[in-house]
Amino acid sequence: MTKPAILLLFITTMFACKSAxxxxxxxxxxxxxxxxxxxxxxxxxxxxxGMSNLYPPLVNSSILxxxxxxACIIRNGMKGTILVxxxxxxxxxxxxxxxxxxxxxELVSFVSMKWGKDSLYTPIEAxxxxxxxxxxx
Amino acid sequence: MRQVKKAVHxxxxxxxxxxxSLIGCKDERKLxxxxxxxxxxxxVDGKEVVDTVYNAIPDFTFVNQxxxxxxxxxxxxxxxxxxFFFTTCPTxxxxxxxxxxxxxxxxxxxPDVMILSHSIDPDHDTPQxxxxxxxxxxxxGNQWQFLTGEKEKIYEIGQQHYMTTVKEDKTADGGYLHSGxxxxxxxxxxxxxxxxxxxxxxxxxxxxxxxxxxxxxxx
Numbered sequence: 001m002t003k004p005a006i007l008l009l010f011i012t013t014m015f016a017c018k019s020a021x022x023x024x025x026x027x028x029x030x031x032x033x034x035x036x037x038x039x040x041x042x043x044x045x046x047x048x049x050g051m052s053n054l055y056p057p058l059v060n061s062s063i064l065x066x067x068x069x070x071a072c073i074i075r076n077g078m079k080g081t082i083l084v085x086x087x088x089x090x091x092x093x094x095x096x097x098x099x100x101x102x103x104x105x106e107l108v109s110f111v112s113m114k115w116g117k118d119s120l121y122t123p124i125e126a127x128x129x130x131x132x133x134x135x136x137x
Numbered sequence: 138m139r140q141v142k143k144a145v146h147x148x149x150x151x152x153x154x155x156x157x158s159l160i161g162c163k164d165e166r167k168l169x170x171x172x173x174x175x176x177x178x179x180x181v182d183g184k185e186v187v188d189t190v191y192n193a194i195p196d197f198t199f200v201n202q203x204x205x206x207x208x209x210x211x212x213x214x215x216x217x218x219x220x221f222f223f224t225t226c227p228t229x230x231x232x233x234x235x236x237x238x239x240x241x242x243x244x245x246x247x248p249d250v251m252i253l254s255h256s257i258d259p260d261h262d263t264p265q266x267x268x269x270x271x272x273x274x275x276x277x278g279n280q281w282q283f284l285t286g287e288k289e290k291i292y293e294i295g296q297q298h299y300m301t302t303v304k305e306d307k308t309a310d311g312g313y314l315h316s317g318x319x320x321x322x323x324x325x326x327x328x329x330x331x332x333x334x335x336x337x338x339x340x341x342x343x344x345x346x347x348x349x350x351x352x353x354x355x356x
Contacts, residue, residue, distance in 0.1 A: 091273075
């Protein structure tokens with residue numbers, strides 16, 4: 001009798017643990033996915049692989065290691081020539097001034113969890129700090 | 138026994154009728170001619186007859202990605218797909234181009250099929266810009282031409298003859314308002330189909346319809 005009770009308690013705690021940050025991560029992931037589909041997938045494609053030599057991939061891109069840069073580029077766009085996975089790209093990316101801080105946090109969370117090494121969401125505070133200190137990309 | 142035989146006969150008859158009507162339908166799969174039509178009266182052999190004049194793509198002069206001045210002569214004796222876009226477009230154009238690449242790959246090397254993509258931002262999209270865009274998209278050669286030219290002429294042919302929406306609109310993302318349509322034109326310059334180039338469904342329909350249209354000329 002006690003064994004199942006302990007097991008049940010164990011399982012409940014596991015889910016309780018999950019509810020804190022893992023649940024929020026899932027929520028950010030889903031919201032971020034929707035936003036990605038609306039604002040990014042036209043060029044970067046639904047699979048994140050970009051489009052021929054026109055638009056760079058996000059998959060395996062080193063920019064994903066710098067989440068502050070990702071947040072700034074989403075907000076302000078970028079121009080000039082960049083090198084992604086050994087290929088040159090030089091079409092400007094438009095700014096997205098309409099996106100809110102929470103939306104950018106969800107987007108950064110989505111791309112970092114989907115194609116970067118993150119397993120947890122990027123909190124809005126991190127994005128707010130990043131956006132205050134943006135340089136030109 | 139006789140009754141059974143009769144039943145079998147009727148069954149065979151119905152089946153044959155059904156199959157032949159099915160095949161009959163398939164043979165008649167023809168694409169419509171789209172657009173406004175005018176009725177003109179003219180006199181043939183002393184008799185007055187009524188003739189229908191269909192919307193047709195008029196002659197044009199644009200400049201392609203190679204910097205060559207081209208006219209309607211490049212599509213003479215060919216069927217082609219036309220669309221409108223601009224290279225800096227952040228919204229539907231990348232999707233349209235991704236989908237058009239599928240059409241291109243399907244009919245690559247077919248001398249009877251061409252693609253004409255018109256820029257609606259000719260001030261920015263010079264032949265050099267279009268050439269770079271085509272190359273980056275993976276398009277070589279002249280089967281798929283990227284056209285630029287006088288803005289008024291591009292808008293006029295787009296709105297009035299290809300029946301698509303092409304407008305400058307400062308409030309739209311990227312500054313232009315345009316439809317995501319792919320327009321299929323036959324050898325007589327008639328519009329034979331309009332497809333939503335932003336969807337997979339529309340693109341597949343176009344790929345299938347190009348085949349139907351090509352078959353029309355095979356007889």
